Amino acid sequence: MANTKSSTKRIxxxxxxxxxxxxxxxxxxxxxxxxxxxxxxNNADEAKESLVxxxxxIDKAQQRGIIHKNNASRKKxxxxxxxxxxxx
Numbered sequence: 001m002a003n004t005k006s007s008t009k010r011i012x013x014x015x016x017x018x019x020x021x022x023x024x025x026x027x028x029x030x031x032x033x034x035x036x037x038x039x040x041x042n043n044a045d046e047a048k049e050s051l052v053x054x055x056x057x058i059d060k061a062q063q064r065g066i067i068h069k070n071n072a073s074r075k076k077x078x079x080x081x082x083x084x085x086x087x088x
Contacts, residue, residue, distance in 0.1 A: 021066050028057040028067075032079060039082045047083045054079055 002008040031054040038047035055076050062072035 021064075024057075024061050024064065024066055028054070028061050031057050032075065035079050035083065039086055042086055044083075044087050047086065051079055051083050 002011055031050065034050045035047055035054050038050055058067075058072050058075050061067045062069055067075075
């Protein structure tokens, strides 16, 4: 239980930011899953298209500080590797 006005506000603001961050992370994961599904089904063209949106969402999460720079780089690298395997 918060004792002061400022701590009450911090709790409220933190909750709002957490829900926003969860939304962005969820969108990012959904787009990554979409790429992986296309790769699993050997849909090279659709995988490339969804890879572009997935990379954008990963970059946006990294810019906002939701995920670390190296984590974002690793996610993009693994997705690109999977797409390149079915493309070639």
